[in-house]
Amino acid sequence: MNFLYAAYAATWIIHISYLATLLLRYRRLRKQIEELRRSQ
Amino acid sequence: MTLSTITRATLMKDLRLEWRSKDAINAMLFFALLVVVVFSFSFDPNAEESRQIAGGLVWVAFLFAAVVALNQTWARELRNQVLDAYRVSPAPANSLFLAKAIGNFVFVGVLEALMTPLFIVFYQLRAVGPVWQLVPVAVLGTWALVVNGTFFAAVSIRTRSREIMLPLLLFPISIPAIIAMVNATTAILTGELSIRVWIVLLATYDVVFTIACLLFFEMVLHAE
């Protein structure tokens, strides 16, 4: 039974950490866009 | 300017270069020797065990050593912009690729010929099966490593960390060939199983990837 919960938890941990990296990359891009705007 | 004359010219140039400097072959030989010695410390096998594991050891040593030669293939042409000259020349890209692949085949073949006696001495190998069958296995297996290796060396030369990239690209793709080579060699050494299916697999791998390399090499060479 514990293995079942472990597997389900692992699945969502993997998906959520991937989504977190996406969010991080998105933020970095936003910052770069801001910089470009300011330099113009 | 036919395919074969350019291939021959490039091949002879590479062989002559290697014959004069012996850079690649020396590095490969020493590297393979180190692998043999390190492995013998980590396993310390008797004759029966070494028969079982030698197939794997031999090919792992050759695989790692081959990467040394493969990395040199195109890196050598970067100096003085020779590779750029190839790109703008009207010579067919595939003749260049074939020359490089055959050259690497010769280098790795020489390495195997020199290293095999050493393996036999260090691991007290005595094949139970028919020894002559090792020849087709070695020829097909070496070509399998070298054809994709030459191709992916041309890919990895375009990346930032060139030398590291080649094994990272080559090893995953080569897994079926490695399985076939290792198992065929073990089957011959132990004399237990037939190697026909492995030979068929290796030959298929060779044909498929030789065609694929010839189809895509020009595109990779001119990629920008």
Added chain:
Amino acid sequence: MKRIFTVFALLTGLLLSYALYQALIVAPTEKTMGDVQRIFYYHVPSAWTAFLLFTINFVASVVYLIRRSSAADALAVVSAEVGVVFCTVVLVTGPLWARPVWGIWWTWDVRLTSTLVLWLIYVSYLMLRRFSASGETPVLAAALAIFGALDVPLVYFSIWIFRTQHPQPVIGGGGSIDPRMWHVLLINWAAFLCFALLICWSRYRLEVLKREVEEMQALEALLQPRGSR
């Protein structure tokens, strides 16, 4: 577009919760394996989704080489990356299922090993994309994607012969699955497909945005005199 995205995200969330409820409570308990068998409802849909995404990657790479369209290349990156994520889920949930059922974490069985090799190939694909200069990345990556796809049948076949020659633990294959289990499995697959589509969508938008920013930066570097930044 943003509105549709939000609605779709909400629907996917609902579908995923419903699928979870189905998998944990509605689905019948398997006789021999017990509750652990419910990992099946996450493991198998993830595997199917991963294989689907890798197929999309192959098709997108071929289309890119024919048409040289930047959208096809973006689709290839997105599908490979999300495919690797789903493949990772498969490789993690697999051993968690195997341990209580077979008593071992891992066996070099055909399906497991092929999935692992597939994962390795696509990780090397992502590394190539990361390490090559931006201009030539698409062509090199597309070539590797096609080589990888050619490799798949050879990988499967070689491991299959390799395994049939060696003894291995018996894996509970065969036998028919309860139709109710099928039902739950398909609901879970639908939910994960929607989820994958959702991630791919956001990843695709991110990729497009990234390319725009890179273009703008390149333009900026051209316009500005050297040294002043």
